[in-house]
Amino acid sequence: MISREEALDLFRSDDLIGIGMEADAVRRRWHPEGIVSYIIDRNINYTNFCTEYCTFCAFYRPMGHAEGYLLPKETIFEKIRETVDLGGTGVLMQGGLHPDLKIEWYEDLFRGIKQRFTIHLHCLSAPEVTNIAEVSGLSLRDTIRRLMDSGLDSIPGGGAEILDDAARHRISRLKCSTQEWMDVHHTAHQLGMRTTATMMFGCGETIEQRMNHLELVRNLQEETGGFTAFIPWTFQRENTSLGRFVKEEATAVEYLQTLAIARIYLSNFENVQSSWVTQGLKTCQLGLRFGGNDVGSIMIEENVVAAAGAHHCSTEEELRRIIRDAGFIPKQRDTLYRTYFLN
Numbered sequence: 001m002i003s004r005e006e007a008l009d010l011f012r013s014d015d016l017i018g019i020g021m022e023a024d025a026v027r028r029r030w031h032p033e034g035i036v037s038y039i040i041d042r043n044i045n046y047t048n049f050c051t052e053y054c055t056f057c058a059f060y061r062p063m064g065h066a067e068g069y070l071l072p073k074e075t076i077f078e079k080i081r082e083t084v085d086l087g088g089t090g091v092l093m094q095g096g097l098h099p100d101l102k103i104e105w106y107e108d109l110f111r112g113i114k115q116r117f118t119i120h121l122h123c124l125s126a127p128e129v130t131n132i133a134e135v136s137g138l139s140l141r142d143t144i145r146r147l148m149d150s151g152l153d154s155i156p157g158g159g160a161e162i163l164d165d166a167a168r169h170r171i172s173r174l175k176c177s178t179q180e181w182m183d184v185h186h187t188a189h190q191l192g193m194r195t196t197a198t199m200m201f202g203c204g205e206t207i208e209q210r211m212n213h214l215e216l217v218r219n220l221q222e223e224t225g226g227f228t229a230f231i232p233w234t235f236q237r238e239n240t241s242l243g244r245f246v247k248e249e250a251t252a253v254e255y256l257q258t259l260a261i262a263r264i265y266l267s268n269f270e271n272v273q274s275s276w277v278t279q280g281l282k283t284c285q286l287g288l289r290f291g292g293n294d295v296g297s298i299m300i301e302e303n304v305v306a307a308a309g310a311h312h313c314s315t316e317e318e319l320r321r322i323i324r325d326a327g328f329i330p331k332q333r334d335t336l337y338r339t340y341f342l343n
């Protein structure tokens with residue numbers, strides 16, 4: 001494992017190709033067979049009402065806003081029915097932090113889904129879980145336990161942004177702290193649930209703050225082994241208030257360098273994702289030689305990054321083509337990154 005100082009040196013280096021080759025070597029150690037995976041699933045954003053006012057977010061609407069919504073459960077069931085019909089194996093369901101939805105609302109929803117469908121529920125980012133615990137007057141452990149009992153299968157890494165409280169104070173001062181994000185994932189891992197770790201960078205943070213983030217998730221992975229993957233992406237500035245201050249989005253070089261350093265530093269993570277949704281297909285394809293072994297989802301629906309200006313779209317056929325063209329074998333996976341039972 002490389003040290004924090006060595007990783008910081010890589011951030012200061014301009015040897016992009018050398019860093020990429022090092023990351024590719026780590027990728028090859030985990031995936032010598034050259035498989036690059038993807039998933040067919042659907043993002044469902046059950047509500048855009050939110051009380052947190054994150055400055056990088058173009059998705060939320062304050063309570064009472066005319067454009068705010070809370071999807072009826074029947075609509076959610078209908079979206080899942082369509083997902084299953086299209087060969088989807090999972091649902092990634094996230095929303096704003098709604099102050100009126102107690103745990104019973106989520107339990108009823110998850111039970112209703114599991115009664116109707118065989119589908120993996122990858123739902124509720126750490127800030128949502130913290131919010132549900134708070135609104136319901138429950139401990140974190142009891143909240144996650146009850147959500148698991150009602151059908152929640154895993155927790156996505158959303159809401160991490162940069163795990164450094166000074167950086168969070170600038171971009172999401174009301175949302176959960178670094179420690180609270182870590183506590184949700186730690187508790188979930190202790191209860192036997194897998195989660196993912198994400199990082200949204202390029203929002204004005206320093207490389208030291210990026211390293212603080214990487215160090216925290218590496219240490220937790222060392223302790224629990226509960227993360228299935230690390231998924232970095234860049235801040236999308238369109239329609240956001242933070243976009244008035246951060247005038248330039250991260251370039252492809254910055255993305256590839258950070259992706260590669262994450263792959264090298266997080267050598268205890270089996271999977272690292274190269275994102276086409278925020279970076280576009282061509283940069284995503286290059287990312288497969290900068291440490292990425294997964295391209296994420298053929299998204300049947302995505303609202304959050306689309307609201308902030310990422311409008312890339314693709315098909316399963318196109319993703320398989322870019323994977324093959326980069327010299328890899330495309331394979332569909334499930335939410336837990338298992339490819340063995342799919343084509």
Ligand code: SF4
Pocket residue numbers: 050051052053054057058059060095096097127172175
């Ligand atoms: S990022 Fe999430 S918590 Fe922050 S304002 Fe948007 S919906 Fe709310």
